[in-house]
Amino acid sequence: MSGPAQATVVIVPGLRDHVEEHWQTLLAARLAEAGRTVVTVPPLTEDRLGREAQVAALDKVVAQLDGPVVLVAHSAGVITTVHWSQRHGADVQGALLVTPPDFETPLPEGYPTPEVLAENGWTPVPRSALPFPSVVAASSDDPLGSLERVRELAADWGGRLVELGAVGHLNPASGHGPWPRSEELLSELEHG
Template identity: 70%
Template sequence: MSPIAEPTLVFVPGLRDHVAGHWQTLLAERLAQAGRAVRTVPPVEGNRLSLDVQVGNLAATLAPLDGPVLLVAHSAGAITTVHWAGRHRADVRGALLATPPDFETPLPEGYPTPAELADHGWTPVPRRPLPFPSVVAASADDPLAAPERVAGLARSWGSRLVELGAVGHLNPASGYGQWPLAEELIRTLEADSANAPLGSTPTGGHP
């Protein structure tokens, strides 16, 4: 029996794109240096607030990859991932969805309004089960989403909910930086995929 291919880790940033001190950036760099196959969705060209542009950017990143992938998304990147899953197919073995924002409730000042998000395609946020295993990591004091709203999204997506405690929006403004739990959650998703029964289909295909 041939060994199961190790998935390429694809990092999906939020609307702020690449931040040097962000845990996604630091983890992607460290894993690449350790020999893992790593890709990061590049900065958006054009209208960053457009959902279609964001989903297309993720799809373009995945298209040339050969073999399984595991998605590592943060903030709006998690919502992009969920919208992508309703439109595209790929050999996705799992997704870590860290601190998804609640785009259906007004966000703090300085963020897009519900009307702007609706005009750009983000809402309504899909609430059908994802076609691959997923973990939603939720913060108890995220300024962009109340815990009960994130828990509701996790239930709708069929995701395992991991409560992180008070970690803000899990970004440099909240003190992260390194987030060691991310790698543990990635390993758990990889193990779940590797231990899937023969004949199962942990992919992005839809019935």
């Protein structure tokens, strides 16, 4: 007699898509090497900044999968996941939501303005409880979202907040590649 099916891991990147040395890319490779089924939401070729297009891309991936999924989202991928959860259903065991940006306040230079984000449907960011368990991982010095704001989002979403310390935006630009803690948090989500 076999146990329940192991969830497919769905990687939900941010708006800057796939970066070879990003912890999500490295996590996907490690999990696949360990025999896990891992699917990454592919980069968009059109309407990259459109929330509807990003949500549709995530929905297309999840709709093609059989069985339970666990979502692993970073940055704008977190906001994509939250918007997706408001309108779409699936057998989601949980979501690891890492360093969500605060799209409702000005971001650093080089990022879209709050006006551009609003025009593309990103705001307001949904604040209702997610229909699945979540872990929200926050940095104390993330230039894209203050710890206070991420704490509020985690509480509104019904997620467990995990404070990571000063890790910037937890991406290669902030000096981070491999992130072994992602596997620990993923395991916690899947096994309680």
